[in-house]
Amino acid sequence: MAERKPLLAEHALTTLEEMMEFLGIDPEEEISDQDKNNLERLINAASAYIEAVTGRKFARRDYVENHFGSGSQELCLDQYPVRKVDRITDRETRTEIDPDSYSIEEQGEIGVVFRDEGWPARGYAAGLAGDLTARKRYLQVVYTAGYILPKDACEGQPSDLPYDLQSIVWQMVEQQWNLAANGAGGLSAFSISDISWTFDKEQNLQVQDVIQRYRRWS
Secondary structure: OOOOOOOOOOOOOOOHHHHHHHOOOOOOOOOOHHHHHHHHHHHHHHHHHHHHHHOOOOEOEEEEEEEOOOOOOEEEOOOOOEEEEEEEEEOOOOEEOOHHHEEOOOOHHHOEEEEOOOOOOOEEEEOOOOEEEEEOOOEEEEEEEOEOOHHHOEOOEOOOOOHHHHHHHHHHHHHHHHHHHHOOOOEEEOOOOOOOOEEOOOOOHHHHHHHHHOOOOO
């Protein structure tokens, strides 16, 4: 018999083993490859749903982004928590911004790069007042953001994904797993092959609360 190929996606917020433990499935108990595949598909679907409704990516990865100057001391990056900033470049002058002039220590957890002298807004002026009618994305930021997901953890590099995020994946998968076992009452549309995720019943309030807490704020 061919060895089963794991189906967990790059964005999966939990592992098959942790999901089975939450469901009370004995790790020593043999469950079919089909059941394992379906559990991993459900994990992928729940994780993708959470990323979609929060507007965020949670896996730690590198990003290259072009930004407008904010006109304030705070530059808001697209992903967070920010782990490090490799460089910020002024694309107009082709010069690197002095890394000693900015910091992520105070607000990097929410994606903010702080700079005392600010991030000047640039653009095209118009009218008697010279207001900027079109701003320029002249700042290029190369940085690393996100969490080490449970599936990517290893010795010396444990997962730092907030536990409540992993917990709501367990709850969402458990709900659909039980529905699949006991009938589809409460599920208005679910296809395990193309991973759609649509409910006709209100989500668990705890799930809603956690999703709201991690929703992208900017």
